[in-house]
Amino acid sequence: METTINTLTCFSSVVLTGLSAGLFYGWEFSVIPGTRQVGDAYYLYVMQSINRAILNPAFFLVFFGSPLALAAATLLQYRGDGSWGWWLAATLLYLIGTFGVTAFGNVPLNEALDALDLADLLPEEEATTRKAYESRWNRLHTVRTAAAVLSFAAAVVGALTTGPHQ
Incomplete structure (x- = not known):
């Protein structure tokens, strides 16, 4: 039974x-790259729409489920064969670099954008708003992307190095 729980936890994490x-x-x-090709008003409208649409159960399962499953895998492997270091790395990378950057960086930007009534913005305000939002949002997104990819890689290595006795 313990082996099955371990296997399911590691599999779910990955x-x-x-x-x-x-x-x-x-x-x-x-x-x-696609949004770089559109005008300011369209960009702001599209980002508002996407930021609203992504708040759904499928996204929440993946976004919140990842750190929970990774933490569980880390705890289960702690007393195991040494693969727990990979699981710990995967967990910390995701918690800090993906979850933390999103929660404390991208989400506040999204909320500020969502609060705007885009119909009230003049063209120069659209350009200023976009520039301030897009440059910071994209930098933060690059950080969380790198952290998510590295977290995934560490979880895969953790899963591959977890011994059969676990």
Whole structure:
């Protein structure tokens, strides 16, 4: 039974973290380059729409489930064969670099953007708002993408080095 719980926890950690890393990676290399091609008003409207739409159960499962599953895997491996260091690295990378950057960086920017009535902005205000939002948001996104990918890689190594006796 303990082996089954360990296996399911490690598997869940890898899958959830991989989904999170994939989402952020895909955004980094497809959505961001695409949004650079649109005008200021469209950019702000699209980002407001996406920021509202992403708040859904499927995203929450992946975003909040990843650190929980990673922490559980770390605890389960702590008394094990030494792979726990990889699980700890994966957990810390995700908690600090992905979850923390999102919660304390991207989300406040998203909330400030959401509070704006875009119809009230003049074209020069649209440009100023976009510049302030986009440059900071994209820098933070690059950090959380790198952290999510590194967290996923550490979880995969952790899973591959977890001994069969676990």
